[in-house]
Amino acid sequence: MTKSFVEKHAPALLVIAILLLWELICRGFKVDPFVLPMPSAIWDSLLEFKKPIFDHALQTFWTTMVGFAVAVLVGIILGCLLGSSALVYRACYPLLVGFNSIPKAAFVPILVVWFGIGTTPAIVTAFLISFFPIVVNVATGLATLEPELEDVLRALGASRVEILRKVGLPRSMPFFFASLKVAITLAFVGTVVSEISASNAGIGYLMMSASSSLKTPLMFAGVIVISIMAMAMYEVFAWIEMRMTGWAHRGQQATA
Amino acid sequence: MSNKFIEFDRVWLKYNPTADFAIEEVTVDIREHEFVAIVGPSGCGKSTFMKLCTGLRPPSKGTIIVDGRQVAGPLKITGMAFQAPNLLPWRTTLDNVLLPLEIVEPYKSQYREKREQFEDRAMKLIRTVGLAGWENKFPWELSGGMQQRASICRALVHEPKLLMLDEPFGALDAFTREELWCVLRDLHAENPFTVVLVTHDLREATFLADTVYVMSKRPGRIVARREIDLPRPRDIEVTYSEAFSKIVHELREHIGAIRKS
Known part of the structure; x- marks a missing residue:
């Protein structure tokens, strides 16, 4: 009975244990709250600034979602192009890999020149950082289509578009949804990075201003709020993934 | 019926300009509703033969005429089944079987209005191959033999004039295989179509x-043609008869001769 309780709530128990340890260390060693505030102090500051925190979180949230939505759209279109033509795949892939290896934070100053300070560069950064995994996964899902299956369909006279619609896309759905989980967390990174250096709204901006006014607990509150948002969205997409592509997780002999 | 349905006239094929020929100088005439089997050592170009037949590949040299027309591009009168059942894991057995009707004309354009009628037709096939009661299950809930039955249904649901089978029973156990032989025999007897079966099982x-x-080993050539004059309908018992063994033995000798050369 007790064992199953521990097993069931192990993640929550671990978090509580870490918070307690953190609190004890800070109190025991009298750590300067300016360097590392206690969890209770972070909580207080969360409550104290809940209105501005909420407003900035909302700003960050919808900025991220817009950037992410564009990334999904572009990701699907590019992924389809790459996945259905070996030539396009060969031509574009090195370019994409090269582009992906650029730290997206390096784009922010350029984006500021183009779009000015504010929401637009944050949306674009969120998009730039999160579309790559979607492209690669959709393309991989399409490109790994069994040749026999393609032959079956081609022998029926199916056009390329039909093969894509009937087999390619449904088959790459598990890849696609798996990539959404990765992409949504990356999109939050993009938004915050941009907000930190080029915005006057959002959690990133809130943390910058807290930093310049030496409010360390508020900075930690910001970190916690952003991580809760990212985790929640991750869970949402994990849930959608299970709902949409349960067939891919049930049996491995499906294609045996 | 003795009119030619498939004619291969000195057909050669290489997959790319630098490679050797995969098949050489193949000349074959297949009658309508004839059941043809192609046997040979592995890598002899049996599957290449199938790709040529269905128009998935154009020949490098020679001509192929199917159903009175020279083949150029994929034919729409074929059904295919392979060693791997290749069912779509997100579709139920019934929906998998219905797939060709969503693609092949004239069924495609009638699909919405005649869906029920098509389902009845698919169900009839599903019952024939012994899958009744499994139509709403997903492929992963089916055994290998059952998946292969569904795959054969899918190959036949649009009533193709030509059925291409590439070692469809290769991955099954001996008993299931013999059972499916009989299923295929009955389907062919009931509603005749032309069959090209690629296999390395001489008894099959x-x-x-x-x-x-x-066929000889690469580059593939036709080295022997043997008409099987065993009377139809053939019962599985026939496989234990002397006449049957003699034919298998004769075919085996051809293969043996290829392997030594």
């Missing part, structure tokens, strides 16, 4: 086919 070829072609 002898039991099912009207004519067996033996």
Whole structure:
């Protein structure tokens, strides 16, 4: 009975244990709250600034979602192009890999020149950082289509578009949804990075201003709020993934 | 019926300009509704033969005429089944079987209004191959033999004039295989179509086919043609008869001769 309780709530128990340890260390060693505030102090500051925190979180949230939505759209279109033509795949892939290896934070100053300070560069950064995994996964899902299956369909006279619609896309759905989980967390990174250096709204901006006014607990509150948002969205997409592509997780002999 | 349905006239094929020929100088005539088996050592170009037949690949040299027309591009009168059942894991058995009707004309354009009628037709096939009660299950809930039955249904649901089978029973256990031989035999007897069966099982070829072609190892050539004159309908018992063994033995000798050369 007790064992199953521990097993069931192990993640929550671990978090509580870490918070307690953190609190004890800070109190025991009298750590300067300016360097590392206690969890209770972070909580207080969360409550104290809940209105501005909420407003900035909302700003960050919808900025991220817009950037992410564009990334999904572009990701699907590019992924389809790459996945259905070996030539396009060969031509574009090195370019994409090269582009992906650029730290997206390096784009922010350029984006500021183009779009000015504010929401637009944050949306674009969120998009730039999160579309790559979607492209690669959709393309991989399409490109790994069994040749026999393609032959079956081609022998029926199916056009390329039909093969894509009937087999390619449904088959790459598990890849696609798996990539959404990765992409949504990356999109939050993009938004915050941009907000930190080029915005006057959002959690990133809130943390910058807290930093310049030496409010360390508020900075930690910001970190916690952003991580809760990212985790929640991750869970949402994990849930959608299970709902949409349960067939891919049930049996491995499906294609045996 | 003796009119030619498939004619291969000195067909050669290489997959790319630098490679050797995969098949050489293949000349074959197949009658309408004939059941043809192609046997040979592995890598002899049996599957290449199938790709040529269905128009998935154009020949490098020679001509192929199917159903009175020279083949150029994929034919729309074929059904295919392979060693792997290749069912779509997100579709139920019934929906998998219905797939060709969503793609092939004239069914495609009637699909919405005649869906029920098509389902009845698919169900009839599903019952024939012994899958009744499994139509709403997903492929992963089916055994290998059942998946292969569904795959054969899918190959036949649009009533193709030509059925291409590439070692469809290769991955099954001996008993299931013999059972499916009988299923295929009955389907062919009931509603005749032309069959090209690629296999390396000589007993399978002898039991099912009207004519067996033996191919040499790469580059593939037809080295022997054997008409199987065993009377139809053939019962599985026939595979234990002397006449049957003699034919299998004869085919085996052709293969043996290829392997030594």
